[in-house]
Amino acid sequence: MLSVSDAFSITQDHTLTLPTERVSLDDALGRILREPVRADRDFPPFDRVAMDGIGIRYADFSSGTLSFSVAGMQRAGQPQQNLTEAGTCLEVMTGAMLPIGADTVIRYEDITVADGSATIAIEAIQPGQNVHHRATDRQAGEELLSAGTRLGPAELAVAASVGHITLTVTALPRVALISTGDELVDVGDTPLPHQIRRSNTYMLRAALATLGIRATLHHIIDDEAVLADRLSTLLAENDVLILSGGVSAGKADFVPEVLAGLGVRKAFHKVNQRPGKPLWFGTTSAKTVFALPGNPVSTVLCAHRYVLPYLRASLGLAPALPTYAQLTAPVTFRPDITYFLPVQLSSAPDGRRLAQPLPGSGSADFANLLATSGFMELPADRSDFGEGEAFPVWLSGGI
Ligand SMILES: Nc1nc2c(c(=O)[nH]1)N[C@H]1C(S)=C(S)[C@@H](COP(=O)(O)OP(=O)(O)OC[C@H]3O[C@@H](n4cnc5c(N)ncnc54)[C@H](O)[C@@H]3O)O[C@H]1N2
Ligand code: MOO
Ligand SMILES: [Mg+2]
Numbered sequence: 001m002l003s004v005s006d007a008f009s010i011t012q013d014h015t016l017t018l019p020t021e022r023v024s025l026d027d028a029l030g031r032i033l034r035e036p037v038r039a040d041r042d043f044p045p046f047d048r049v050a051m052d053g054i055g056i057r058y059a060d061f062s063s064g065t066l067s068f069s070v071a072g073m074q075r076a077g078q079p080q081q082n083l084t085e086a087g088t089c090l091e092v093m094t095g096a097m098l099p100i101g102a103d104t105v106i107r108y109e110d111i112t113v114a115d116g117s118a119t120i121a122i123e124a125i126q127p128g129q130n131v132h133h134r135a136t137d138r139q140a141g142e143e144l145l146s147a148g149t150r151l152g153p154a155e156l157a158v159a160a161s162v163g164h165i166t167l168t169v170t171a172l173p174r175v176a177l178i179s180t181g182d183e184l185v186d187v188g189d190t191p192l193p194h195q196i197r198r199s200n201t202y203m204l205r206a207a208l209a210t211l212g213i214r215a216t217l218h219h220i221i222d223d224e225a226v227l228a229d230r231l232s233t234l235l236a237e238n239d240v241l242i243l244s245g246g247v248s249a250g251k252a253d254f255v256p257e258v259l260a261g262l263g264v265r266k267a268f269h270k271v272n273q274r275p276g277k278p279l280w281f282g283t284t285s286a287k288t289v290f291a292l293p294g295n296p297v298s299t300v301l302c303a304h305r306y307v308l309p310y311l312r313a314s315l316g317l318a319p320a321l322p323t324y325a326q327l328t329a330p331v332t333f334r335p336d337i338t339y340f341l342p343v344q345l346s347s348a349p350d351g352r353r354l355a356q357p358l359p360g361s362g363s364a365d366f367a368n369l370l371a372t373s374g375f376m377e378l379p380a381d382r383s384d385f386g387e388g389e390a391f392p393v394w395l396s397g398g399i
Contacts, residue, residue, distance in 0.1 A: 001272040003380070004305070004338045007279070010267050011290075011306050014283050016239055016314035021171045025160060028151045030212035031169035032315045037145040040162045042135035046080070047098040051130040054111060054118045055083060055092040055102030058127040067119040074099050089118055098131055105130035148316050170315045173239040175208060175215040177201040178231070180246040180255060181294060182222045199366065200244040200292075200299045207303050211311055215242070222252035232262050235287055242307060245294030248278040255291045256280050264289050272380060273338045275363035276302045296366035301340050301375050304396040322377065322392035325355035331385040333378060340375035342368060343393060355393055373397040 002010075020034045049055065056068055068089035074081045076095035083090050083101035090099050098105070107130065110122045138144060144158050145151075151159070151167070159167060184198040185191050201217050208215045216238075220230045227246075234241055246255035247269070256269055264282040271279050275298035280291035288310070292302045309319055325345055333339040343355035355376055360368030374395040378385055385391070 001270055001277075002268050004271060004273050004377070007268055007271040007273075007281070008306060008309070011281055011310045012313055014267065014288060015310060016173055016288065018173060018239075018314055018316075019171045020168050022166045022168055024166055025156060025164060028156060028159070028167045028169060029153075031151050031167070031172075032212075032317050033145055033149045033151055033155070033167060034147050034170055034316065035168040036143045036147060037159050037162060037164060037167070039138045039140050039142045039144055041140050043138035044132055044134060044136070047134050048132040049074070049076075049092040049094055049096045049098055049105055049130070050132045051105055051107045052094050053092060053105050053107040053109075053130065054089040055099050055105050056089045057083060057086065057101060058104040058125070060087055061104070061120070061125055062127075067117050069117050070113070091118075103131070104128055148318060150317060172213050173311070173314060174237065175213055175240045175242065175311075176218055176234045176238045177204045177208075177215045178218045178220060178234065178241060178243045180220050180222060180227065180243060182252065184219065184245075186219070200294065200296055203296070203300060204242055204244070204303055204307075207300075207308060208311065211308065211315065211317075213311060222246060222254065224254045224258055227254055227258045228261060231258060235262060235264070235284070235289075239287060240311070241287070241289045242303075243289070243291040244299050245292075247280045247291045247293055259289055259291065272336075273301075273340060274335070275340060276305075277337075279306070281306070293363075295363035297342070297360070297363040297369060300366070300369055300396055301363075301394075304375070304394050305340070305377075320395075322394050323353065323374070324390045325353040325376070325393050326388050326390045327376070327385060328354050328356045328387065330387050331357050331359075331378065332383060333385070334383045336380050338380045339378040340394070341378055342372040343374060343376045344371050345373040345393065355391075369396070 065087050071088040071090055073091040074096045075093045080097040081099045083099045104127055111118045112121050145155055179198045179201045183195050185195050187197050191197055205215050220227050243255055246253045264284055266282045269280045270277055276293055278293045279302050282289050290307050292299045342358045342360055344358055346354050348354055358372055374393040376391050376393045
């Protein structure tokens with residue numbers, strides 16, 4: 001059976017080629033930048049006063065002047081003024097241009113002001129102190145944000161500061177999330193004894209929202225003709241279909257057959273892993289279909305191990321690497337299958353990352369996911385995993 005790493009590689013070989021679009025700064029949060037953003041001027045663009053106080057010529061101080069007559073005020077937002085006469089100073093405010101002729105700023109806390117004169121009340125003054133010099137942070141033309149960056153609050157602040165009203169970003173894929181199963185009712189309905197409310201597509205929608213993707217939700221009953229009809233429409237309208245359920249060995253598991261009938265080429269069906277063994281993946285020339293096993297823990301694992309990395313790569317985003325953590329207790333798992341063990345992460349006072357096993361009661365136990373930070377990937381060719389041993393953890397918890 002296909003290994004986890006081979007299955008992962010196959011999905012990554014079929015990532016989407018998404019176009020770019022221009023969006024306004026207001027709509028850019030969470031989007032993936034596709035153009036470099038450069039400094040349009042130096043950062044800071046002028047010698048900038050960094051403290052409220054007075055601006056002086058250091059040479060005056062070093063030649064013995066301690067009292068300076070206040071010749072005026074340079075506030076932030078005012079054009080640059082001149083400090084002309086020796087022995088004088090200008091009051092200067094944080095964010096103002098340093099006046100021409102001044103080179104050093106002394107804080108109000110370090111002077112006394114009386115009768116139009118400011119007298120220095122401290123011993124030591126460094127030349128150039130409290131001045132944030134032009135271009136010390138970044139130079140005009142320097143690349144501030146590179147293509148492939150996800151735009152968060154800090155990135156948007158930088159883009160705003162260099163005048164980007166709009167930004168070129170990766171267009172979002174159209175994604176449909178499709179639950180299948182006669183036993184599933186909607187969240188607002190009261191299930192009959194043989195029914196349950198559907199939850200997988202809500203989980204998937206939230207997981208995709210972390211990438212800024214707004215997927216649509218659909219439900220299809222276990223009927224081959226209905227499935228074929230609805231999936232054909234959804235394939236035409238979307239770039240990616242993500243199904244949940246109907247991919248295993250049951251008599252109502254029609255999904256693989258129906259997809260094949262619609263011309264979706266199977267790239268693989270079944271991966272040597274638990275949970276999530278019946279995972280199905282296929283493509284057409286321009287569309288991708290992930291059919292995830294219906295058990296909720298399997299759906300979560302497959303979403304975080306395959307689907308989100310696939311979408312990240314398609315968006316042009318660097319892969320989210322697993323975090324490594326040490327087991328807090330030994331684990332034994334005999335089958336020659338990659339075991340994705342639910343774990344809760346914490347950190348030890350000495351800085352180690354710890355993973356407490358939370359095996360739960362199997363892949364239908366989705367309440368167990370509430371305490372789960374992620375899935376520890378335990379290799380197929382081993383059975384005993386010792387306390388303190390470190391393995392990769394694919395994060396799935398939180399937002
Ligand atoms: N004879 C075999 N039986 C099963 C095998 C196998 O290899 N041989 N594999 C098992 C594994 S592993 C899994 S995982 C499941 C996968 O089943 P399906 O993908 O066919 O999913 P369903 O049969 O439709 O449902 C399974 C289970 O999940 C619940 N479910 C489905 N969708 C949702 C949803 N949207 N929200 C909440 N819960 C959902 C469904 O009610 C079932 O309880 O098959 C094993 N069987
Ligand atoms: O994906 Mo299944 O656990 O392995 O339920
Ligand atoms: Mg089934």
